[in-house]
Amino acid sequence: MSANGQPAPLLRLEGINTYYGQMHILQDVNLEVREGELVCLLGGNASGKSTTLKTILGIVEPRTGAVILDGRDVTRDSTAKRIERGLAIVPENRRLFGPMTV
Structure with a gap:
């Protein structure tokens, strides 16, 4: 439980800065996802979603x-360790959530 009485987030990103070589792709990204939430990352091409x-x-x-x-x-854990802990992604497929709309 967090200080404000809400459940603690299941997933939290804190000040993430990710680079490809010298190219700064993600700049100070913060994100919290709580149990039961449906979260969508929106953005144009090359905006850092993937x-x-x-x-x-x-x-x-x-x-x-x-x-x-x-x-x-889990920042320094391997991908395999994260998957063992239950983390997974669903690759893009335009027919995956047919009845859902934006």
């Missing part, structure tokens, strides 16, 4: 910041 997911999953390591999963810092 890099955010890759950083959460550990495919790309952030230079600074933290990825917190169920209260545990």
Whole structure:
């Protein structure tokens, strides 16, 4: 439980900065996802959506910041360890959520 009485987030990004070489892709990203929430990342091409997911999953390591999963810092954990803890992504497929609208 957090200080404001809400359940603690299941997933939290704190000050994430991710680079590809010298290119600064994610700049100070903060995100909280609580149980039961449906979250959508929106943005144009090359805006960092895929890099955010890759950083959460550990495919790309952030230079600074933290990825917190169920209260545990998993920033330096391998992708395999994160998957063992229940973290997964669903790859894009335009027919995946047919009845859902934006």
